[in-house]
Amino acid sequence: MSHTILDDSNAEGEWWKKTTAYHVYVRSFYDSNGDGIGDIQGIIEKLDYLHDLGYETIWVSPFTQSPQKDFGYDISDYLSISPEYGDMPLFEKLVEEVHRRNMKLIFDLVLNHTSSEHSWFTESASSRDNPKADWYIWKDGKGRKGLRPPNNWRAMAGNKAWTYHPQRKQFYYTAFLPFQPDLNYHNPEVKQAMFDVIRFWLNKGVDGFRLDIISAIYEDSELRSNPLSLRLTPSDKSLSIFFQHLKNNFLHEKSFEFATELRRVVDEFDNPKRVLIGESHGDESLIRRFCHNDGQRGLHAVFLFKAISTPFKAEKYREMLMTFEKHFPEPLIPTLVFSNHDRTRVISRLGGSIEKAKLLALFQFTCRGIPFTYFGDEIGIPRVRIPLKHGKDAIAIQHKWVPQFLVDRSSEILNRDECRTPMLWNERLSAGFCEDSAEPWLPVADSFREINVEKQISEPQSLLNFYRKIIRLRNRTPTLHVGSLEIVHNLCDRKILAYRRIYKGEKHMVLLNISHQQVKNPLNKPALLSTHPPSPAHRLQPFEGRIINESH
């Protein structure tokens, strides 16, 4: 397979292409003031932990003003900080402390919708002719009394997409939940207002944005109904759900143009360069359009959720890498994401196996792409079962009628609290997440005495220490962070996933034995790093991964 030799200077300037990112869910990371809720000061206090592991970028979940019905993804003021997380001077200190460590800070930006408590929405809802009347998506209802929704659209979270507003006597549209009204980006004033929000934060020094559900940003201007489909449940690939194909309210043609406009705004801030990473579901062949072809327009990258739903099998990962390389070839870059604050914890998907978690980490940090670690995956925090009826998550609240036995059978979570439980720092009460006297906002995992940062730091073979080794190796090895990728297809053993990273004549081979059998090592050379304790070079242990420098 052919590969391009990368230009070094380019790779240096484009810091996001070689970085390693850590996703901090602020509410659950570290509580510095004893209210049971994580906060900005808590992130500052734990920056050395992240820096020491080798992470170079952190993505922080939303902490601007919000009624917290969707824990920050329902914003009521884009320009101020929610008091439970801190204030503006503290945020400025966070930026400074991140930069002092030569790290980058990515901010979670919710462009698609606001909270229904945002003053823009209150104004917009107040009449049909106020100055912001057209800032959201309003439409008369159908039927004699106008009380039937304007079209058949369903929201991503399974609910109805239209909510009747008695004051305006019209329906408003929500791609997500009824308290998150969608902004109307067909209106140039809305765009300008958001571009100003973006400039405000870029002036504060943030290094870029994770763009929340960017796939939902535009809708058909005539609000036409969606065609029917046979699919009920969501999938990471298909844009069909609830028996309709989301043709007219997702991945609208205009979203790709909008990505170009957003890029122009962030490119006004050039030193250092800032980055845009979009959250979008859908087939890679479609969502790559957010990035255009040359890497110079549109978003810098998009989250690729395929890695979350791909089974832990060599053959499947090989196919996944081929898809990523096909749709995101240089100068584009794929992302490598195995979990987040909406999905099941990695270790739980792997049946609790530490050796599989190490193998997955080796894979994630040696492929070509931007690796994102969801907080706590580096120590193996498991999914914490929390019955739907106790859920604080808005999706859980909405689905509390679903029988619990059905939820328990599913490998994916319906109650997102289950993957948002607090970080496990040590074996004190509440796992050191908050003071002993405080009540954490969600329960900590029962296993916190066995699984916590302090304990794993002291165990040389722990998952955490493996993360540190692999991230640091990646950071100091250009081949691993900027090299091109060549999938090796001709190994006789299909259970081994093998690929090379190549940079300026230097070659590293990565071999992953994704099976519970010992297999013959096709490259009988000593490993630079292995997931396992040293063993004879000619065999790979079950679930062993090795990196071998082929050039020496």
Ligand code: GLC
């Ligand atoms: C994204 C976020 C999710 C949030 C939703 C609505 O999918 O990841 O947590 O609830 O958008 O903003």
